[in-house]
Amino acid sequence: MSVLQKLMETVVQFMPDKAPDPLIHKHGYLGTPVSRVDGQRKVKGEARFTAEFEIENLAYAVPVCSTIAKGRIISIDAYDAERSPGVIAIVTAENAPKMKRPPLMDVRHMDKGFAASDLAVLQDDKISWDGQPVAVVVAETLEQAEHAASLVRVEYDEKAARVSFEDLKAEATVPSAVMGEDPELEIGNAQKAFAAAAFKVDNLYRTPHYNHNAIEPHAAIAAWDEDGRLTVFDSTQFVNGCKHALAGMFGLDGDDVRVIAPFVGGGFGGKAALWNHTALCAAAAKVANRPVKMALSREDVFRLIGGRTPSEQRVALGADKEGKFAAIIHTGVTATTTHAKFPEQFSLTPRHLYASRTMSVGQKVVNLDTVANTWMRAPGESIGTFALESAIDELAYAMKIDPVELRRLNEPERDPTKGTEFSSRHLVEAYRRGAEKFGWSGRPAEPCSQRDGKWLIGQGVATAYYPVFRFPAAVRLRIAADGSALVQAAANEMGMGTATVQIQHAADRLGLPLEMVSFRYGDSDLPDSPIIAGGSSQTGSIAAAVQVAVEKAHRELVKLAGNGSPLAGANVEIEARDGGLFLSGEGNKGETYASILKRAGRDFIEVEETSGMPFEVMKYSMASYGAQFCKARVNRESGEVRISRWLGSFDCGRILNPKTAVSQLRGGIVMGIGMALAEETLLDTRRGRIMNPSLAEYHVPVHLDVPHIEIIYNDIPDEHTPLGAHGVGEIGITGAAAAIANAIFHATGKRIRDLPITLGKLL
């Protein structure tokens, strides 16, 4: 951590808190299960996703991907491809426009945008991973482009590739930083404390490569106008980031690039950064001199878009006789590439969860010649909680203590490593409510003690954890003379309910009925700010900006209302209700927005505001928490695992919309079930090639794998966050795999520390 950063963290401790937002405790649309505003359009098939935009004169592009992981291209023979029907252009390093290398993510410079890999491909003959695009074929139809792409022959000079995590993990080194934090942290002498502890466990946990597999494969449409301006439809979680990164690559001004993404069919982090296909689509459009669409096939997604790194983690826990942690040691290795530089932050998890007398955490990273790894739902916490929460379960058995009780015993009073106050942490309450609802106390303590015919039954529990992030956001707000309001932000809707919740919010804050508020988003022409659908930050980030924008609009409206208005010179508080501004506690003394604007002869007023820096996140220890309870059935004969019950009890601040929030939490848990039991990207280490690039062979959970998932939540607002809320997008997957592994142990007495827990491991 830099000196400046340290200084900042100290200074922030002395900064006063922002006055709590009165809306936190007000009952309105927020907190009610409003259905998604785009739900009907989606169900009717009317919502347009990136690949569905109809553009005149559109041509279709298909990438040709490398089949070696490292080396050089000797030659590309496109003779047959060029002559294939419908082919317009074949773009290779020979004729591709110059593209600069895009930046990677830096949390301090989110506004500049970033790419997942800092390689701009098709610029030279170098091959850095199996799947790297080496050519792009543009044709009149998709089928023609696909066929011509199959005719391109590439000759390579192949070099030995470094692709096996297993073989190379010993070479891992300490990265310079992990998400801006020091990669290693020591409190006291953990080794000594561990050695002397009354109870201890010390094991290795492994997680494989995973891929996101959002239902919508990545797609882009790019078009250049006569003035050299670029418009791109892109399935992105970050329109502004995509815009800035693209502008940088093509040497354009940010204002000369427009990125549009009204609907995104899931992303899970896989669409947060700019990936090569979008830049290649723009390059192809330039070469073909026509608008071009590049909609990746499922296989292309596996080859061009990376997923989650594999990991090996050691967790050693020592506890004293009373069950208090004497030492938490959590170390390990993940993989990245020289062009991604992303050591997935599993070692940040143990820093904030439990009190311990000593601690030693840290992580190393090894570079592989693979597609860039990237953020995948709760990067770090999902795999970090698997290891840590499995280990805690192991310790609980070793101590013959209830695993819920062991966690309660080690609940910290302040952040265990930063020493900061928790802004709102009610994990113990989430455990209490969850255990009660799940009937945890009725569970026999001994493993292997429940059976139903051939099925062994067990219950497991684990903590869910995901930190709070907020980014400065800009919004534009228009209030019109018809009394309606329009909120505009360059936000991103992947199906989480972003638009719905912001409409609920603006309606409450403006005192308008829902139907009078609309939300425009998914367009980089809207005010520029780093609003990203990532880090579970988007709702809070926009909300903070909407709050200041509404406050500004209200000030202007009062001014506009002038002296003739009952609002003039009022010495009581003014509140927004009934479609306008009224004096607090004085009935109908006030004026509607429509009336103010009409009197002033205005069609509308429009304000733009930006929320401030997220000092609260530095001042306090802030996170979402939860307790995952599940019941697993394991077939004694075959080792098959079925999850027959799930209850997630969460502590995520105030729940703004139970319907959309619960969907997010459930979706995360479903993904956690996949992570625990079935998902795995098969990378053939002889060549560095992914061998199961399809949904038939990459096993995400099917309906039958997923029980009804019950969700309860504390709903305790955090006074220090926008609307009192914490993020809910990612926490669902955290702790889920550990809860399953723990339930399987309880059922069978077998501890599986290697994900996924496929049935062969339980025979």
Add this chain to the structure above:
Amino acid sequence: MKSFAYARAADLETAVQLLSKTPNAKLLGGGTNLVDLMRENIEQPDALVDVTGLPLDRIQERPDGGLVIGATVRNTAVAVHPVVRDRYPLLAQAIVFGASGQIRNMATVAGNLMQRTRCLYFYDHAARCNKRAPGAGCDAIGGFNRMHAILGASDSCIATHPSDMCVALAALNAKVKVVGPNGERTIAFEDFHRLPEDTPHIETDLQPGELITGIEIPPLGFARRSLYRKIRDRASYAFALVSVAAALEVDNGKVRNIRLALGGVAHKPWRATEAERVLAGANAGPESFRQAAEAELAPARGLAHNDFKIELAKRTIVGVLGELAGG
């Protein structure tokens, strides 16, 4: 996908003619496997002869109690047929445990027999595969081979036949009816699919120019008490790691009649003749079931990722027979 010619045959004669006269032609059933493979450029026919218009879409009861199922009958139609469900429950179960509802609605009986392996290396042009390119080598042997054969594999190929339905048909001693330029013939089910040996690209006994017209299932009274059990990596919509189709008749605690076949273990649906031999007349109890399973799996060989399937197959056999014996 390469461009191709398309013709829809209205009668058998035309179909056979089109098939044998058109160079590099393939038959098209539901297309759920062939079209996938064409999109991957694994199959590259110049012409498709669509057989779904042929009058082969009926299920007929035979006077002896058996069934004749037309080649173009959809998988779903077989699975819901009352006679199938009543007399051959293992067949109905095998079908519904396969693929998804949508795929089964499209898939034809002949297409199911002729579907190709799901070996990951067979599907990837960048890999070496003797089945795709004879003599090229086999990347699965030293690669990911979780789904691969433990029985009857060769140094050339370790792929499995992925069908569930065929495992039940193997247990039922079905016959495959075909017609070709030289007329009609009938092939015993166990002779229809082949082991890989050193010609893994030749998968069945079907000769060039021949097409399947239907399946004959002989009567088998005791098959009313039969089971299909499929073990896979998720609860649905995954191919079998191991499957067992079995029919069992017990008389006075002894095995009177037994039919047993395994799926997911070999290049063909695996009729467990050795286990059947051991069980004939034996006690219908867990010890003899285990003995039979051991005998059947004695020649099994595991690889890096599929070794567990040997024990899994044995346990599944014991489990299924135990259930059928009422234990």
